[in-house]
Amino acid sequence: MAYLFHAGGAASQPLLDPWSHGIGVMKDVFFRWSELDLTQIGSFVAIASTVPTAWRFLQHTGRELYGWIRQCFLASVTIPGGDPLNRSVVKWILANRSRHSRSFTGRTKIGPSSDRAAALKKTQHPTQYCSHWHTRWLWYCGNIFVVTRAFDSFSSSLSDPSYDGVGGEDITISCFGWSAEPVKRFIEACREYADRQAQFFVIIYARDRYGLAWQPKARKPIRLLETVHFDKEVKQELLGDIRNYLDSKTQLRYQSRSMPYRRGYLFYGPPGTGKSSLSVAIAGEFGLDLYEVKIPSVGTDADLEQMFQEIPPRCVVLLEDIDAVWVDRSSSDSGSEGNHVQNCTLSGLLNVLDGVGSQEGRIVIMTTNHPEQLDSALIRPGRVDMKVYLGNISQKSAEEMFIRMFSPDLGCTSRLDMEQIQELAVQFASNVPEDTFTPSLLQGFFQHHLESPENAASNIAAWVKKELVKTSDKDFELITSKRKL
Template identity: 55%
Template structure:
């Protein structure tokens, strides 16, 4: 049979390159030549692998159990506890850095968009929050190896809470090599100090969760300066001095040495919009205290109220707002909607009864103090009363300065921009504060502003509403207040609703 060369290879003409019957014959002959004894040995070894794996797994588990039992200490922190949040905050900031965290849980923001306060008014999609999702972490701290694991069994329950931000909602376990748990306790204390240092610019406001089972952090508000709450300066000074004296450790020792209950109650009363709640928040920020909101009408009965107060820590502020809406003249008022059966005696018992806690600052607010029972406001329960009325001219001038004085710090920058055409257009349109007033001129404008406001006629919230319309110009605010006062006075005299 003839041959031909293709690329240097000799190929027999007329035969296919691949002969399938020939290949099958060769494969069958190789299978027949296999040493079945050797092949059976391999199968026997392979059959032992699952049993060997199970043995190794059990040996590893037993070894790990032995190490945990004799060489590892641990502390478990339940979900929702403030310590849990402190430890998790430290871990996220120092170990699981945000730039290295590759696992998240995405959820739609249910609250107000912080960057865009008007987002809730727009027909647009809500922003997405990416919460840290982690299960365990290993790290070195002060020369010791620690491990933190997070239980995700309660994750779904935590995610059902709209206020949950992904921190402190699941049970965590802190472990470390050693026979003593003291290093872990020291680490937890370090986390608490770290969390407190981070929260020194915020006030944490607690309220009961949707099921009424436990206290949850509801808001984290920036500190509010006492200067932003406008009422009588002398009363404000005496109030702050009284609270500072009460919180002093020496005062506590004096109370205890004389067998006196270490308690202090305050009543803030006055018309709506005079800053009673704002003053409570400012006091919490001034003294670095957490604030616990107690909404009595939403509490089921006296037993639930007592349980709530037992879970409140000793050093904090307990705020009971609009207490006049609950009882009047020793008569129990039962709300038809929520069926609250809390009695006046039940409230008095948690405030200063046998089982009441000491060391708290209790603040009651009311718009109608004449409706309060005398037993609730007697000395020993209410020790300091603060009337918060309509704003005075002196306070109006202070409010004017507070609104516009911060802009003086940025006037040098604005003066530089004035050289450009764009800032000149901004000056004409009044888009932002550009009068270049000095501090002395601003004081004169504040006096001019306050002289046009009747004494003790408007609430601070009303005046704040006026400032919201004139934050871009101190001069325009001083010029416009007269017309605003006349319009408000006419509406007030006629008793009509002001339609804008």
């Protein structure tokens, strides 16, 4: 049934039948196509089929032409994705990119959130958008540069949860000319830019999940050495020794006398006394990167040797809790129970520290809670050049910690001036027993009183009494039955 539309108030004449009109249009189109010559239709199909072939030919010709131009007129430098220099170049490009970029790679950002409410939600994570580009044309110091990313190595970086969107894929930097010097100058400028950006941070490197390459694990703000509390004279001696070792004149003295240019330190003391914090503070003080080596996760001695060969010469190598890896060889040889069999051997570690294949120019720091359990061969002179004891906090250090926690420069809500803070610090320290609590334990107390120095000074006595009771409870011996169930 056809529905007719009429204009109101006019004669009852049919104006438009949509259904009949649509069928009429389709018939008209069909008859017009039927009048076409079949030879013409075949020509159209033949021409259309040649378009993909022509496009592939143009692509191939373009690649060949680009390869010929690159070979004859371009100088280039390729930087592997895992090299720190790669990150420096990519950081410079991202900092100087066009603000009108329309292509991004989005991924969930795993890390601390600035929103405290969002941080409490288990599934709340911010989204990270990284500029997605394949080729970039740059103008720098009168030269045109072409930077190309190899995306075949990019997918593996995206699958790494620790990937921060910077670097991770091979890049090739090219410029017109016969010399690669402009490219090298550009790379050095990128390195200097990255160094300026990272001068207030310490980059901590760790082995990736497969144990194949070093990857940035964390970027921590530089920790001041004043925040690590132990004997001042020992601290100054330690810093002077490291400063002297890093001096270029010292390296020449070592090499001219055929002496191995390396330095090793052992930080020992109870847990929570700041051994790891001191290692990070030293790296920040001298502008060095820190490489974290976890011996239990190393498969073989060959893997350990490969790891140490890939560590750059000027850095800090941290071997934490070395006492938990090996015990003394005398107990090991006796076959006593409880000895853990490690894939990596003690001789393998000794070889990478100062053996024939060992590298030079690094600072090796080992930390331990039980120095008496270490093998004598590991801590002999030449492998450990200086031993630093970090013990429980003294009253003087407790006073310094109080002043540092409530300094007016930190924006504390208290209205007290510096002189009043110092008076409270003396009162506070007088209630802290000498050589009894670790710095980390005292820091835990401060976390509950960060906005009120008066409360911290008035509550420390009760807190000390409570902690002393806890310490005495730990002294009781726990006797368990050896009867088999």
